[in-house]
Amino acid sequence: MPFSSLKDKISNKKYSVSFGEVVKINATVITARGLKVSISDIVKIISNDTAQETIGMVTEIDGSTFFITPFSFVEGFCSGDRVFLDQTGLNIPVGSSLLGRVVDPFMRPIDGKGAVNGSKLMPIIKAPIAAMKRGMIDEIFSVGVKSIDGLLTCGKGQKLGIFAGSGVGKSTLMGMIVRGSDAPIKVVALIGERGREVPEFIEKNLGGNLENTVIIVATSDDSPLMRKYGAFAAMSVAEFFKDQGLDVLFIMDSVTRFAMAQREIGLALGEPPTSKGYPPSSLTLLPQLMERAGKEDGKGSITAFFTVLIEGDDMSDPIADQSRSILDGHIVLSRELTDFGIYPPVHILNSASRVINDIISEEHLKAVLKFRRLYTILKEN
Numbered sequence: 001m002p003f004s005s006l007k008d009k010i011s012n013k014k015y016s017v018s019f020g021e022v023v024k025i026n027a028t029v030i031t032a033r034g035l036k037v038s039i040s041d042i043v044k045i046i047s048n049d050t051a052q053e054t055i056g057m058v059t060e061i062d063g064s065t066f067f068i069t070p071f072s073f074v075e076g077f078c079s080g081d082r083v084f085l086d087q088t089g090l091n092i093p094v095g096s097s098l099l100g101r102v103v104d105p106f107m108r109p110i111d112g113k114g115a116v117n118g119s120k121l122m123p124i125i126k127a128p129i130a131a132m133k134r135g136m137i138d139e140i141f142s143v144g145v146k147s148i149d150g151l152l153t154c155g156k157g158q159k160l161g162i163f164a165g166s167g168v169g170k171s172t173l174m175g176m177i178v179r180g181s182d183a184p185i186k187v188v189a190l191i192g193e194r195g196r197e198v199p200e201f202i203e204k205n206l207g208g209n210l211e212n213t214v215i216i217v218a219t220s221d222d223s224p225l226m227r228k229y230g231a232f233a234a235m236s237v238a239e240f241f242k243d244q245g246l247d248v249l250f251i252m253d254s255v256t257r258f259a260m261a262q263r264e265i266g267l268a269l270g271e272p273p274t275s276k277g278y279p280p281s282s283l284t285l286l287p288q289l290m291e292r293a294g295k296e297d298g299k300g301s302i303t304a305f306f307t308v309l310i311e312g313d314d315m316s317d318p319i320a321d322q323s324r325s326i327l328d329g330h331i332v333l334s335r336e337l338t339d340f341g342i343y344p345p346v347h348i349l350n351s352a353s354r355v356i357n358d359i360i361s362e363e364h365l366k367a368v369l370k371f372r373r374l375y376t377i378l379k380e381n
């Protein structure tokens with residue numbers, strides 16, 4: 001083989017030629033040395049005995065030793081296994097072929113309908129839209145749910161939270177919004193749900209209709225890193241369509257499970273637990289994801305809905321609190337209304353859309369205020 005083509009072949013290789021070595025493994029962290037890495041580098045670990053592979057991320061470095069959080073489970077790996085650096089980093093292939101499909105965070109199909117061929121590599125981690133490039137929220141985004149469209153009207157590019165205790169109807173409302181909205185592209189992230197809930201959500205809540213929809217799934221039995229980056233990967237998919245000038249609906253169930261994934265990762269790396277055991281990184285992660293939604297000048301918009309579980313219906317939960325401070329609106333579901341058989345159980349008085357005054361007509365606003373006033377009087381008496 002001529003020297004030049006040999007050189008090309010080597011430079012085309014995704015993985016480093018040099019490799020490091022695993023020195024210690026536990027269920028959540030792999031310790032290795034012998035390779036020059038930086039924080040957030042993606043590495044591939046190959047077992048010497050079985051040739052099985054796994055991907056992980058460098059999350060801590062201590063002298064010549066570095067710590068890897070694996071994307072999958074680590075059964076079968078042992079000390080002495082080789083560690084290679086992946087030079088492409090954390091990118092996923094995205095494209096219009098994703099529409100109608102159910103995929104994992106690396107865009108690998110899990111619906112058994114064959115390969116998905118992404119046309120563009122998108123980074124999973126990206127900076128939010130720059131403040132001066134954010135477009136004003138001045139257009140109505142219809143979700144097709146009367147109580148929300150009427151009294152809590154949402155705008156294109158708005159970020160909202162759906163807050164409720166367990167089993168009150170978050171997932172059902174999410175399904176209603178996906179079905180009811182007329183957004184040209186819908187991206188659904190199912191993060192940390194039980195595996196059983198995924199087909200149930202598609203069949204029951206979406207009626208099996210995946211037209212113009214991409215579903216990204218990381219279930220509760222996936223590793224915490226998969227759950228964490230599953231949410232970011234889904235946001236990258238939404239950004240791909242937003243960059244083409246489209247108005248995208250992004251909906252994620254649930255932020256709580258996403259924060260819990262970071263809790264597992266943070267605690268395993270020795271971060272101190274704070275309120276409810278969440279390490280500080282769980283809270284700083286939320287704006288990194290949520291701020292990527294919005295409207296961008298000259299491009300399209302991402303209107304985002306995030307469900308937040310409130311344990312024991314306690315609104316002072318740290319994740320609920322932090323989410324509320326980042327989002328521009330909250331829809332609170334009430335267990336009391338479900339007792340009366342009122343569905344979707346939207347608690348109008350506790351909910352608010354922060355952009356409603358800018359997007360609805362004067363007449364509509366008057367009607368909203370009148371309804372709130374009469375409803376409050378009714379409740380008080």
Ligand SMILES: Nc1ncnc2c1ncn2[C@@H]1O[C@H](COP(=O)(O)OP(=O)(O)OP(=O)(O)O)[C@@H](O)[C@H]1O
Pocket residue numbers: 164165166167168169170171172173309343344345
């Ligand atoms: N809009 C609705 N119409 C009729 N029934 C509903 C509606 N919303 C919720 N329910 C009832 O409440 C049950 C629980 O709803 P759902 O699974 O959406 O709750 P959830 O808040 O997502 O629960 P979890 O916390 O377990 O994720 C449903 O199985 C259904 O019986």
Ligand SMILES: [Mg+2]
Pocket residue numbers: 170171172253
């Ligand atoms: Mg649910």
